[in-house]
Amino acid sequence: MANEQKRNSTTSILSLSTEVLSEVLARVASSSSTDLFRAKLYCKLFYEVSDADNIYHRVSLDKFEIVSWQKNDKVSRFLKKCSESKNPEALCRKGVVDYFSNKHEDSALECLEEAANSGHADAAYALGIIYIFVGGDELKHKGMRLLSGLKKSRILQGGVKLCRDNLRALLRMIWVKNPVFLNPTPICCAMTHERKTSSWPMDADDVEESTCEGCACDEEIGAICAALPYR
Numbered sequence: 001m002a003n004e005q006k007r008n009s010t011t012s013i014l015s016l017s018t019e020v021l022s023e024v025l026a027r028v029a030s031s032s033s034t035d036l037f038r039a040k041l042y043c044k045l046f047y048e049v050s051d052a053d054n055i056y057h058r059v060s061l062d063k064f065e066i067v068s069w070q071k072n073d074k075v076s077r078f079l080k081k082c083s084e085s086k087n088p089e090a091l092c093r094k095g096v097v098d099y100f101s102n103k104h105e106d107s108a109l110e111c112l113e114e115a116a117n118s119g120h121a122d123a124a125y126a127l128g129i130i131y132i133f134v135g136g137d138e139l140k141h142k143g144m145r146l147l148s149g150l151k152k153s154r155i156l157q158g159g160v161k162l163c164r165d166n167l168r169a170l171l172r173m174i175w176v177k178n179p180v181f182l183n184p185t186p187i188c189c190a191m192t193h194e195r196k197t198s199s200w201p202m203d204a205d206d207v208e209e210s211t212c213e214g215c216a217c218d219e220e221i222g223a224i225c226a227a228l229p230y231r
Helices: 002-014 018-031 033-040 044-049 053-058 073-084 088-100 105-117 121-134 137-152 159-171 213-225
Strands: none
Touching (some): 018 053, 033 044, 073 088, 088 105, 121 137, 121 159, 137 213
């Protein structure tokens, strides 16, 4: 009886259209890359369908180190495929690492912008910080709008604090060599109203909500500066 039920279940799964099966595997991948890899071993059909771009676009990268100190060709190929398939998390990681490490700045910004446009909060936060550091009125205001938008978002779980913590943690894993981050700390608010005074470095938990948009951005910049070397 049990074997018969298993055969019927297998037959039922394999009878699904490729489109439906692809969507099922994409949902599996978005929850766990480990479960996706197990599914790939289930049968030849699963292996072939799970190699589609939409699977790599949605697969979770939670189990993969952001910066790996040991080279693994298999993992490198997998992550490269994720980036090529426009996986938002893969694009965000590549964009941050490359930009702050002073590698391929233009393509790094493209990666971050594409990830941010897809709704990736960490990418939008990193872009906001970068734009403010790069300077110029247009980019600075663009960066401020990104950070302010994240602060006002009602659907961002964990709020801006999570984005801040994630970026700070990543920056401590890499060698920040982009000279733009060695420039004097940018200032977003030039008003003379009363502002909170803080001494740097500070913990990310110390950043509080400010009613002034410029001050709020300055507080984010200060928190990121505390994670940068030589500041």
